[in-house]
Amino acid sequence: MKMDNALHTKYVKEIVPSLVKKFDYSSVMQVPHIEKIVLNMGVGDAVSNSKNLDSAVEELTLISGQKPLITKAKKSIAGFRLREGMAIGAKVTLRGQRMYDFLDKLINVSLPRVRDFHGVSARAFDGRGNYTLGIKEQLIFPEIDYDKVNKVRGLDVVIVTTAATDEEAKELLTQIGMPFAK
DSSP states (O other), rough: OOOOOOHHHHHIIEEEEEEEHHHSSSSSGOOOOEEEEEEEOGGGGGGOOOHHHHHHHHHHHHSSOOEEEEEEEEOOOOOGGTTTTOOEEEEEEHHHHHHHHHHHHIHHHHHHHHSOOOOOOOOBBOSEEEEEEHHHEEEGSTTTTGOOOOOOOOOOEEEOOSSHHHHHHHHHHHHHOBOOOO
């Protein structure tokens, strides 16, 4: 599989050597890399109106470039009028070329379009080197047509890395170009 994305090339040529130097790895294989990016859109109002889920699936397809998996409720919750097995969201797992394309687009195009943007939180690491980013509205992505959106929805972006610690993961994402808040 040939990867000719600028971000991947930068990772191989610049980021790997600099991380080896900074963290003093004995092998290049120890250098953390991005394993996958998972986009998740919870559609709670799909319980009462299943058309909402269809539009969420369509939007995730446009954003990610591949068809999302529909997520179902694991257990029934009477307070939310929810039964086990009901479709309540959609998620996409990006790997390889699409993952780098998405990350490139997220950092350089989408995040700068967020209103009052001062950088993403540097505290959203999970302790195992994975980073979670909440996006409040899907309109920041250039593929989404403002006029066709029936409801402003948010989505979660989880960047899964092979880093052992949050410090290594943060350094990796910083060098890739993630705009962390100062």
